[in-house]
Amino acid sequence: xxxxxxxxxxxxxxxxxxxxxxxxxxxxxxxALEGANVIYKxxxxxxxxxxxxxxxxxxxxxxxxxxxxxxxxxxxxxxxxRRLARSLQKLGFQVIxxxxxxxxxxxxxxxxxxxxxxxxxxxxxxxASYEPELHPAVCYRIKSLRATLQIFxxxxxxxxxxxxxxxxxxxxxxxxxxxxxxxxIL
Amino acid sequence: MTGRVCRGCGGTDIELDAAxxxxxxxxxxSVLEDNIIVSEVQFVExxxxxxxxxxxxxSLDGAGKTPTLGGGFHVNLGKESRAQTLQNGRxxxxxxxxxxxxxxHCLDTAFNFFKMAVSxxxxxxxxxxHVIAACLxxxxxxEGTPHMLLDLSDLLQVxxxxxxxxxxxxxxxxxxxxxxxxxxxxxxxxxxxxxxGDKNHEVSMTALRLLQRMKRDWMHTGRRPSGLCGAALLVAxxxxxxxxxxxxxISVVKVCESTLRKRLTEFExxxxxxxTVDEFMKVDLEEECDPPSxxxxxxxxxxKQLEQVLSKQLEEVEGEISSYQDAIExxxxxxxxxxxxxxxxxxxxGSVEDTTSSLFGEEDAEDEELEAxxxxxxxxxxxxxxxxxxxxxxxxxxxxxxxxxxxALESLLGPLPTAASLGISDSIRECISSQSRDPKxxxxxxxxxxxxxxxxxxDRYILNEAEARVKAELWMxxxxxxxxxxxxxxxxxxxxxxxxxxxEHKPKKSxxxxxxxQASTAGEAIEKMLEQKKISSKINYSVLRGLxxxxxxxxxxxxxxxxxxxxxRRLSRRKAPASTSGADPVAGVRKRLRPMxxxxxxxxxxxxxQALLPSPPSLEAEPVRPTSAVVVESGxxxxxxxxxxxxxxxxxxxxxxxxxxxxxxxxxxYGCDGDDDDGY
Numbered sequence: 001x002x003x004x005x006x007x008x009x010x011x012x013x014x015x016x017x018x019x020x021x022x023x024x025x026x027x028x029x030x031x032a033l034e035g036a037n038v039i040y041k042x043x044x045x046x047x048x049x050x051x052x053x054x055x056x057x058x059x060x061x062x063x064x065x066x067x068x069x070x071x072x073x074x075x076x077x078x079x080x081x082r083r084l085a086r087s088l089q090k091l092g093f094q095v096i097x098x099x100x101x102x103x104x105x106x107x108x109x110x111x112x113x114x115x116x117x118x119x120x121x122x123x124x125x126x127x128a129s130y131e132p133e134l135h136p137a138v139c140y141r142i143k144s145l146r147a148t149l150q151i152f153x154x155x156x157x158x159x160x161x162x163x164x165x166x167x168x169x170x171x172x173x174x175x176x177x178x179x180x181x182x183x184x185i186l
Numbered sequence: 187m188t189g190r191v192c193r194g195c196g197g198t199d200i201e202l203d204a205a206x207x208x209x210x211x212x213x214x215x216s217v218l219e220d221n222i223i224v225s226e227v228q229f230v231e232x233x234x235x236x237x238x239x240x241x242x243x244x245s246l247d248g249a250g251k252t253p254t255l256g257g258g259f260h261v262n263l264g265k266e267s268r269a270q271t272l273q274n275g276r277x278x279x280x281x282x283x284x285x286x287x288x289x290x291h292c293l294d295t296a297f298n299f300f301k302m303a304v305s306x307x308x309x310x311x312x313x314x315x316h317v318i319a320a321c322l323x324x325x326x327x328x329e330g331t332p333h334m335l336l337d338l339s340d341l342l343q344v345x346x347x348x349x350x351x352x353x354x355x356x357x358x359x360x361x362x363x364x365x366x367x368x369x370x371x372x373x374x375x376x377x378x379x380x381x382x383g384d385k386n387h388e389v390s391m392t393a394l395r396l397l398q399r400m401k402r403d404w405m406h407t408g409r410r411p412s413g414l415c416g417a418a419l420l421v422a423x424x425x426x427x428x429x430x431x432x433x434x435x436i437s438v439v440k441v442c443e444s445t446l447r448k449r450l451t452e453f454e455x456x457x458x459x460x461x462t463v464d465e466f467m468k469v470d471l472e473e474e475c476d477p478p479s480x481x482x483x484x485x486x487x488x489x490k491q492l493e494q495v496l497s498k499q500l501e502e503v504e505g506e507i508s509s510y511q512d513a514i515e516x517x518x519x520x521x522x523x524x525x526x527x528x529x530x531x532x533x534x535x536g537s538v539e540d541t542t543s544s545l546f547g548e549e550d551a552e553d554e555e556l557e558a559x560x561x562x563x564x565x566x567x568x569x570x571x572x573x574x575x576x577x578x579x580x581x582x583x584x585x586x587x588x589x590x591x592x593x594a595l596e597s598l599l600g601p602l603p604t605a606a607s608l609g610i611s612d613s614i615r616e617c618i619s620s621q622s623r624d625p626k627x628x629x630x631x632x633x634x635x636x637x638x639x640x641x642x643x644x645d646r647y648i649l650n651e652a653e654a655r656v657k658a659e660l661w662m663x664x665x666x667x668x669x670x671x672x673x674x675x676x677x678x679x680x681x682x683x684x685x686x687x688x689x690e691h692k693p694k695k696s697x698x699x700x701x702x703x704q705a706s707t708a709g710e711a712i713e714k715m716l717e718q719k720k721i722s723s724k725i726n727y728s729v730l731r732g733l734x735x736x737x738x739x740x741x742x743x744x745x746x747x748x749x750x751x752x753x754x755r756r757l758s759r760r761k762a763p764a765s766t767s768g769a770d771p772v773a774g775v776r777k778r779l780r781p782m783x784x785x786x787x788x789x790x791x792x793x794x795x796q797a798l799l800p801s802p803p804s805l806e807a808e809p810v811r812p813t814s815a816v817v818v819e820s821g822x823x824x825x826x827x828x829x830x831x832x833x834x835x836x837x838x839x840x841x842x843x844x845x846x847x848x849x850x851x852x853x854x855x856y857g858c859d860g861d862d863d864d865g866y
Contacts, residue, residue, distance in 0.1 A: 032661065033654045033657060033658050033661075036653075040661060042665060042668065114404075114480055116407070117407050118366045118407070121366060122366070125363050126361075129354060129358070130366060131350060131353075131354065132366075132407075132408060132409060132410060132411060133334065133335050133346075133350070133367065133411065134346070134347060134350040134354075137408065152408065152479075153404075153407040154479045154480055154483055183404075
């Protein structure tokens with residue numbers, strides 16, 4: 001059942017967050033003045049640089065650590081990070097591209113059926129937690145994958161995990177449980 | 187007796203009166219202790235002739251009230267931290283619980299949860315009030331009382347989501363599954379608050395039926411139960427001719443007006459709403475509805491499909507238009523011998539550039555007309571669908587795109603990013619300025635792989651001088667306030683420095699880790715440790731310091747009193763190991779020793795002492811001694827209430843599988859001061 005259902009479901013990756021280091025001190029003021037698409041947040045001490053080509057937003061700290069968000073795939077994230085490093089190089093800093101790591105991946109997936117949330121919570125007691133007063137979705141955590149799924153009653157599921165593979169595995173894992181508590185279309 | 191020193195006169199002659207439970211110095215007469223815990227039972231005669239036992243009740247949770255007679259203060263100011271925390275928590279739980287009108291049983295359960303939380307260190311780093319509220323709410327959920335998290339947050343004036351976070355954490359850590367909230371629980375409470383008078387019960391029943399109907403119609407999943415209750419009660423009230431306005435209902439139920447209206451509208455959509463009052467009471471419709479979000483989703487889906495159909499039609503029309511445009515262009519070209527300036531080079535490249543350039547609005551009389559016509563036609567279509575968004579890039583992209591459909595629509599259609607449209611416009615610009623584009627594949631090896639990175643484009647990211655200046659000015663203007671604050675702060679600091687009263691606010695240094703104690707024997711280690719931290723009031727430090735501490739686990743068996751202090755020193759562990767070691771004869775000896783404990787504690791201590799005294803922490807040497815040591819009794823007993831027998835423990839623990847608790851406690855059923863032992 002799992003393999004077949006995977007084919008039908010398409011998991012859409014909406015956000016990939018990655019970090020890397022430049023191993024050199026960055027002068028934020030210079031970046032802010034000479035960059036074309038940057039926002040300088042002096043009070044917090046960081047610069048936001050937005051790239052257009054892979055659509056990403058990077059947060060740059062003066063220590064040389066950079067966080068990149070907004071990419072839609074792991075390769076794109078890496079590519080965007082490299083472009084960013086290149087543009088910093090052109091600004092005059094001795095940039096070395098090290099410690100690239102994808103930190104978080106956010107994906108969305110749609111089930112073709114609705115889900116009964118109270119029933120689902122009861123059957124998956126330790127992993128699932130549901131507080132209708134606080135949030136309309138069930139929060140299902142898979143410790144082994146370090147992934148969290150938010151399951152809504154309409155059947156749409158939001159997954160966050162450390163990498164794309166974990167996200168896919170998480171959806172595969174949760175599918176049978178969700179299938180049990182689905183609502184039959186009359 | 188205890189060897190304590192009187193605070194007043196320094197004398198050591200202290201008399202313990204068991205009957206009164208006092209410790210009094212015979213030198214100056216100051217009372218050192220009151221309410222000593224003793225194990226004797228004394229009886230006093232009442233005025234009526236009956237007799238009652240002397241004593242005070244001490245609570246289970248804390249050490250009880252510490253007496254402060256005669257201005258003396260005790261070594262540790264009453265209780266230890268843990269007991270104080272628990273007592274504080276209990277007080278707060280009662281205070282909050284009474285405001286919520288929870289019964290005693292609930293409060294006790296909440297306190298139990300709190301105790302569990304404290305033992306799992308969940309109170310660390312969290313406001314006590316939050317943890318207390320979470321415990322109370324947990325009780326409410328497990329008992330099924332109609333209290334909402336919102337009530338608690340109202341009482342505490344704390345954000346309900348913060349409380350919710352703490353509550354979820356608590357439930358997860360304590361592995362308590364709170365049953366899901368049923369909105370039906372809230373009905374009686376809200377009905378009461380809405381004051382329906384005699385018909386309270388009937389209105390409640392009607393509201394309950396409505397709620398159940400709502401449940402079957404899938405309105406309740408993912409919604410706040412209070413919102414549903416509000417809607418149900420409003421309708422029920424109207425059904426019974428009570429005039430309850432929306433405002434009254436929302437003040438009771440604590441939801442927003444728009445939420446209530448939304449619920450009512452959703453209910454209106456269900457077929458049940460079409461029934462009359464009487465019909466509703468009698469009949470229950472069989473079919474169930476889809477949840478409102480699902481129907482909304484369906485509507486969206488239908489819209490999407492409609493748009494797709496429209497876009498297909500648009501494509502066809504577009505195709506026609508572009509072909510017309512091409513035809514017109516060709517005609518114009520033929521009619522005019524030479525083309526003008528920039529246009530010439532561009533028009534030679536092909537029809538693509540024609541349309542784009544024309545659409546970019548270059549100034550040329552004939553082209554203007556064409557452009558106007560084309561853009562007008564295009565604009566109409568786009569505006570129909572989009573309401574006039576993105577005409578520029580959409581048109582630009584629309585031409586060369588051809589079969590892909592207008593990207594502006596695509597952006598509507600969903601997560602296909604607008605990058606597509608902008609990316610395309612980029613590429614158009616680059617086509618016009620005749621640059622080639624490398625494929626953007628990331629193949630990174632090495633430190634900064636420049637393959638696929640277009641330097642020229644990145645150059646565009648860097649401003650030139652004039653732009654940089656403008657930008658700097660803009661930024662300065664925007665962040666003027668922040669800069670001003672910084673300057674003022676610096677001025678202030680400079681002034682204070684001059685005056686000499688400048689206080690440097692150093693960041694709080696976290697307390698340093700103490701260096702590990704270097705000691706050659708276990709005893710030394712304990713001494714040093716105790717010097718560093720004064721742990722408990724129950725240890726006689728003065729005696730300890732005066733003793734010659736060498737290895738010996740025996741005497742500690744006498745310490746029936748739980749010494750939860752002394753960090754890792756767990757008495758129970760020491761009890762067992764004290765009696766065991768690798769060799770059997772030793773074990774046998776110890777076993778024999780134990781029955782002697784209750785009767786002759788001192789002797790046993792001596793024996794134990796002797797046995798272990800000459801041996802180093804490892805017990806291999808011991809088997810030799812005890813055989814002779816059993817008989818011999820030596821004089822003064824070295825007293826080691828606290829010793830680090832940890833290194834002995836691992837050896838000894840596997841010797842004796844089952845030792846009764848009493849035996850482990852050293853068979854000491856006195857239950858009084860361990861101090862009894864020494865000296866005798």
